[in-house]
Amino acid sequence: METDLLIIGAGAAGLSAAVGAWEAGCRDILIADRRAHLGGVLEQCIHTGFHGDLTGPEYAALLSCSLRDTGVSLQLETEVLSVSQSREAVLSSRKGLERVTFSQMILASGCRERPLGALDITGARPAGVYTAGEAQEMMNLRNEDPGENILILGSGDLGMIVARRCFLRGKRVIAVLEQAETYTGMAKNYHRCMETHAIPLRAGCTVTELHGEGRLRGVTVRELDSGSEEFIPCDTLLLATGLIPEQTLVSHLGNPPWLHLAGNCNRVHDLADSAAAEGRSIGLEIGKK
Numbered sequence: 001m002e003t004d005l006l007i008i009g010a011g012a013a014g015l016s017a018a019v020g021a022w023e024a025g026c027r028d029i030l031i032a033d034r035r036a037h038l039g040g041v042l043e044q045c046i047h048t049g050f051h052g053d054l055t056g057p058e059y060a061a062l063l064s065c066s067l068r069d070t071g072v073s074l075q076l077e078t079e080v081l082s083v084s085q086s087r088e089a090v091l092s093s094r095k096g097l098e099r100v101t102f103s104q105m106i107l108a109s110g111c112r113e114r115p116l117g118a119l120d121i122t123g124a125r126p127a128g129v130y131t132a133g134e135a136q137e138m139m140n141l142r143n144e145d146p147g148e149n150i151l152i153l154g155s156g157d158l159g160m161i162v163a164r165r166c167f168l169r170g171k172r173v174i175a176v177l178e179q180a181e182t183y184t185g186m187a188k189n190y191h192r193c194m195e196t197h198a199i200p201l202r203a204g205c206t207v208t209e210l211h212g213e214g215r216l217r218g219v220t221v222r223e224l225d226s227g228s229e230e231f232i233p234c235d236t237l238l239l240a241t242g243l244i245p246e247q248t249l250v251s252h253l254g255n256p257p258w259l260h261l262a263g264n265c266n267r268v269h270d271l272a273d274s275a276a277a278e279g280r281s282i283g284l285e286i287g288k289k
């Protein structure tokens with residue numbers, strides 16, 4: 001199969017890139033995404049605050065609508081396995097493997113969360129430790145609870161939003177722990193998510209050790225100034241310790257002129273509107289070629 005423009009990822013950035021490229025005159029565009037739905041991470045963000053006061057799924061629906069009157073081809077539940085210097089991508093779906101050659105490519109693959117293995121936390125590896133995004137997916141898409149007595153490590157926007165979500169599901173959020181001197185997300189999220197629900201922020205500390213066999217039964221928390229340590233009982237630890245642009249697919253390619261990065265795989269955007277604007281502007285540029 002051949003296409004003028006291959007877009008990997010149908011999140012805010014990929015969808016907007018497709019619309020931009022179409023508006024600029026490109027008439028042969030294929031978007032591939034491994035998920036079953038359009039919108040990427042928006043699907044699991046059921047809180048309001050997108051594009052004004054929409055929920056994530058509402059914003060995804062709005063972005064998807066702009067594709068409706070275009071001839072952009074979509075392949076969902078399709079993973080892009082590799083991309084080569086010869087401008088060929090290998091796609092995997094229920095149909096099997098398919099090779100797609102393209103003239104231009106936009107990578108809009110989003111970001112991934114920093115996992116437990118990347119943190120300096122010793123001890124056992126019991127159940128009950130998740131990334132914040134995993135916990136968000138469990139609660140918002142599968143109606144499952146990550147646990148009952150929950151500690152959250154990291155006070156960026158994701159950590160604070162997930163703290164509120166756990167609270168609203170009736171869980172005990174013991175605290176949000178933060179190594180910096182104060183929260184690191186947006187002030188509006190601190191107010192809406194933490195202050196409003198009296199969720200404690202404990203700044204200047206970190207988790208150094210996990211305890212428990214089978215299930216987590218607590219963690220060691222160290223005060224970074226004094227070095228003093230305390231055992232805090234909990235059955236769940238959620239890691240909100242950073243997002244990393246997902247560029248694995250293209251890291252071996254260098255910087256060829258046909259490759260363009262948009263959205264969180266380029267740099268992590270706090271606002272979906274900003275990821276969408278970047279995608280749109282890259283799409284408009286490429287669509288003219």
Ligand SMILES: Cc1cc2nc3c(=O)[nH]c(=O)nc-3n(C[C@H](O)[C@H](O)[C@H](O)COP(=O)(O)OP(=O)(O)OC[C@H]3O[C@@H](n4cnc5c(N)ncnc54)[C@H](O)[C@@H]3O)c2cc1C
Pocket residue numbers: 008009010011012013014032033034035039040041042045048049050051078079080081108109110111136157158161246249262263264265268269270271272273275
């Ligand atoms: C918890 C959380 C809360 C947020 N809250 C807000 C908020 O209140 N307001 C706001 O404006 N913004 C918010 N944001 C930010 C905003 O959601 C993101 O910046 C934006 O949606 C990112 O869009 P993206 O297209 O770059 O990435 P994504 O939405 O992650 O899309 C990437 C897509 O690429 C696909 N993909 C990746 N690799 C492959 C592959 N190899 N093959 C096929 N498909 C692939 C993925 O399946 C995914 O669908 C929040 C983000 C998070 C995580």
